[in-house]
Amino acid sequence: MSAQQPDDVYTHGHHESVVRAHASRTAENSAAFVIPHLMPGVTVLDVGCGPGSITCDFAELVAPGRVTGLDRSPDIIAQAAALAAERGVDNVDFAAGNVYDLDFPDESFDVVHAHQVLQHLTDPVAALREMRRVARAGGIVAVRDADFHGMSWYPAIAELDDWMELYQRIARRNGAEPDAGRRLVSWAQAAGFTDVAPSSSNWLYATSQQRRWQARVWGERVVHSSFADQALEYGFASEADLARISAGWHRWGSTDDGWFLIPNGEVIARA
Numbered sequence: 001m002s003a004q005q006p007d008d009v010y011t012h013g014h015h016e017s018v019v020r021a022h023a024s025r026t027a028e029n030s031a032a033f034v035i036p037h038l039m040p041g042v043t044v045l046d047v048g049c050g051p052g053s054i055t056c057d058f059a060e061l062v063a064p065g066r067v068t069g070l071d072r073s074p075d076i077i078a079q080a081a082a083l084a085a086e087r088g089v090d091n092v093d094f095a096a097g098n099v100y101d102l103d104f105p106d107e108s109f110d111v112v113h114a115h116q117v118l119q120h121l122t123d124p125v126a127a128l129r130e131m132r133r134v135a136r137a138g139g140i141v142a143v144r145d146a147d148f149h150g151m152s153w154y155p156a157i158a159e160l161d162d163w164m165e166l167y168q169r170i171a172r173r174n175g176a177e178p179d180a181g182r183r184l185v186s187w188a189q190a191a192g193f194t195d196v197a198p199s200s201s202n203w204l205y206a207t208s209q210q211r212r213w214q215a216r217v218w219g220e221r222v223v224h225s226s227f228a229d230q231a232l233e234y235g236f237a238s239e240a241d242l243a244r245i246s247a248g249w250h251r252w253g254s255t256d257d258g259w260f261l262i263p264n265g266e267v268i269a270r271a
Contacts (some may be wrong), residue, residue: 008122009174009230025050027057030115033199033266034058034142037111041065045109045134047099047127048072048117052080052092058113059084059092068109069094070102099127107136107271118187119145119171119180128191128269135271141193143267144201147181150263155255159248163222166237166245170230181265188269195270203262214260215253222246 027035031054038044038061046055049069059067069092071077077094084092097103099117112131118124131141148167153160171178181200188196205214221227223239223246231237237245252258 008120009176025053025115027054027061029203030054031058031113031142031144032201033144033268034111034113035061037140037142037268038062042110043108044068044111044113045070045102045104045131047102047112047114047131049080049094050076052083052094054113054115055080055092055094056084056087056089059089063091065091065110067092070097070099072096072098100130102130102134104134106133107139108134110136110139111142112139113142115144116146118143118184119178120174120176122175124177124180124183124187125190128187128193132191132193132269132271137271139271141188141267141269141271143184143188143269144264145180145184146178147263147265148178150179150181152259152261153252154257154259155252157248157252159245160252162241163218163245163249166231166241167227169236170227170234173234173236174230181263184265184267188267191269193269193271197268199266199268201264201266203264205260205262206258208256211253211255211258211260215249219246219249219253222249 038058040062042062042065044058044062044067046058046067046069049055049071052069055067055069069080074096077096080094112135114131118127121127128141135141148164168178177183185196185198205211223242228242231242
């Protein structure tokens with residue numbers, strides 16, 4: 001995701017470790033609540049599509065309907081287009097754009113979707129209003145966002161507590177809301193939706209393979225991504241602090257009984 005205003009700051013950035021994590025997302029593991037609405041012939045706008053893995057899944061589900069993936073970063077759009085070509089998905093296109101000013105006429109899409117987008121925006125309600133504008137009457141706007149303070153893990157590792165505190169400070173310094181999941185109903189109502197269906201689902205990392213993967217992703221992001229750059233720039237952490245937190249992630253990943261749960265809020269809002 002990164003379909004923001006120019007003055008919005010994307011906490012995660014586009015380091016390889018971030019993009020690799022986003023590319024692991026599928027419609028099944030990250031947008032199952034949307035799948036019942038994706039029939040053949042439906043048109044979809046995927047806002048903040050990132051490297052396009054969910055977008056391409058949507059395209060396969062709605063063919064011959066068209067899917068458009070939108071992201072702020074032209075480089076990420078190029079990666080998404082390359083994935084579509086590799087997978088042979090020909091009913092999808094990608095474009096760089098701005099979630100606050102979508103370059104589409106009113107009522108252009110049956111489904112407008114945004115995954116892990118609203119949590120990074122300075123004005124998520126304005127974004128939802130714009131997404132509502134381009135959704136057809138009777139269509140849906142579907143959003144899903146994690147809730148950082150709702151995350152839980154075992155065993156207790158002090159460095160992960162420090163990571164959570166640091167993430168919250170950076171995201172809020174950026175004008176974003178890391179606990180977005182619990183706010184989706186409120187934001188949808190503020191955007192003018194009156195038919196709002198909430199749900200939730202989790203990502204769980206509790207097998208040895210999942211623990212190693214999650215630890216590697218965040219162990220790298222803490223020291224190499226925009227998260228690290230911002231922590232240093234804002235004076236919230238030193239390089240030694242980041243190295244210590246990264247080591248804590250790897251220590252958690254090497255446990256035999258570790259558990260990391262990420263809750264996600266979901267909303268289907270009817271236009």
